Amino acid sequence: MTWNKEGGPRIAFVGTGAQGASIGADFALAGLDVTFIEQWPEHVMAIRENGITVNLPTRTINVKVPALHLCQVAEIREPFDLVFLIVKAYDTKWACQLIEPCLAPDGLVVGLQNGMTHDDIAAIVGRERTIGAVIEIASNMFVPGVTNRQNDHDTSWFALGALDPKTQERVESVAELLRNPGTVEVTDDIRSAKWMKLVVNAAELIPSAIPNLPLADAARAPGMLEVMREAGYEAMRAALADGAKVVPIIGMPPVTTNHPDRYVDQIFEEVLKTFSQSDTLTTSLQDWRKGRRAEVQEVNGWVVDTLRKHGQSAPVNQRVMDVAFEIEKGKLQARPENSKLLIEAYEAVADRQ
Template sequence: MTRSDTSPRIAFIGTGAQGASIAADFTLAGLDVTFIDQWPAHVDAMREQGITVNLPTRQLHTPVKALHLCEIAEIKEPFDVVFMVVKAYDTRWAAEMIKPVLAEDGFVVGLQNGMTHEDIADIVGPHRTIGAVIEIASNMWEPGITTRQNDTDESWFAMGALDPAQQPRVHAVADLLRNSGTVEVVDDIRSAKWMKLVVNAAELIPSAIIDTALNDAARDPQFLEVMRKAGYEAMEAALADGATIMPIIGMPPVMSNHPERYVDQIFDKVLSTFSREDTLTTSLQDWRKGRRAEIDEVNGLVVDILAAHGRDAPVNRLVVDMAKQIEKGTRSAAPENGAELIASCQAP
């Protein structure tokens, strides 16, 4: 980083439900933080009223520096660390936009679902890329206001450099992120990202397809089996792609190395620790806002990786097909979709 490690110049590109709450923690810690977002009304609200973060037992509010995307071109002083919290499918253009204002020895940290660290590295270089895993439940429905369902004591992150030579420098960036939760620095961030994708494949789109809260979806034993099988296929893809089974989201180091038992354990951890009764997955939130979800970047990736190894992923394939029908308007997200998914899992 170009400036003192105690006072780096920081940007968050993507300050929606997740990014805004984390960036607010940084701001309240006295760090030099710039919020950058693509929702004009949200940027205007933050400029006029600051950012409000509703937490389970408290509320935070702080004035912030907020920029519209178009104002990136006006930035004169480069950023030392950029936390990217945009949707996985927005990664490449966001990295291209931020690249001209990233310090030569700066980092882009991909706090996102999917294997976005690879896209970031393609654009800014592996030596300036930090992969990250994020586990927080949150939502945003009004500009300038975010609701975070996990306070800092429950929020969990992992970080790791793509270039092994840069791994020692990750610790300073991890210290910044510790203003918002527990942070583990891991040597194998690629495997950690895959383990998170495994649980995302099980929960995000499947529960969105039946238009219900995550915990409600998991209460149906038959639909829970659908979600678990989507996770099992995702674990198959992870292992086929060279990932190693490893604990994430605060799970103990001594745990099952059996792929399916691991999926069961990590999914149970998400449901018991990071989900509330009204938690909607980010995919269902996207659909209710009229936006597309991260289909190809999560369940679609499982299908593609296994296909490249000559294997099928029938549950994830059906999830992808149904999700794309919903986005095209030829199907509605509704509880009735569950029967089709359940039947597919029960078929010989």
């Protein structure tokens, strides 16, 4: 692919929190033309004054990057060839509407997000300008201008795939850029890959946030590993009911088992082993600790709604949703004692099996 701009594409990162900022910093260090577009005013100011700092497991990097606040998007005159969208799944539609006037006619939007956001992106910018993506990186940000990334390049993983077959030939050019921060696989079935990531997200994100524990601690808590696996099993059933295939993600070998539940276990084990540390907090727990809502409906709710459409139920994911919404309403606090609320739902399922 030949970019319109001599020397490479003009790139925007829309959403430069923990994930977006660390990936964008790698792009900037590679000499690419990158602009950050962000909704946190203090973060924008910190980047302008001190650059973006990324603390990695064994090193720290800092780089200067142009940073714009959302209110400055209307001032953009030169369109972007490539936009990496790294906002919460529930912010996808408005973020795409915001940036679409600044996207080149043949520009592409890459949704580096949790959830099945690719269709929302396509509804705004068009399927021919949409690239779906899967991301596996653990990071956190609590101080403006500073992100803490727990995966260096060797354990950062992405998958990319176009929605429109005519766009698929352009994906490799985007993948080559994204290899600056990690390993990238190109797939012609991004929908199935995103479902596989949603399967593991359903198991880990909210279930570990409800007891207010790091992911590894939640998985070790009595009864919780069974809860988390069952949430993943339900998500896998939803994926298959929706027409997705069981495909390898996060660098795992080709699928050799005909047992979908066993593959859920394998994905979950790989995330715990390779892509998280002892103190890793899921993005959902970070959201709650910041007073923000998490992607409950977009992950566990997606499982519940999908299975309902096919005449099936997802009792564990439903219970995860119910408890999570009680926490977000302030009627419950996220704390270890909440584990029993989820374990009760799992035990009711186990008794029926």
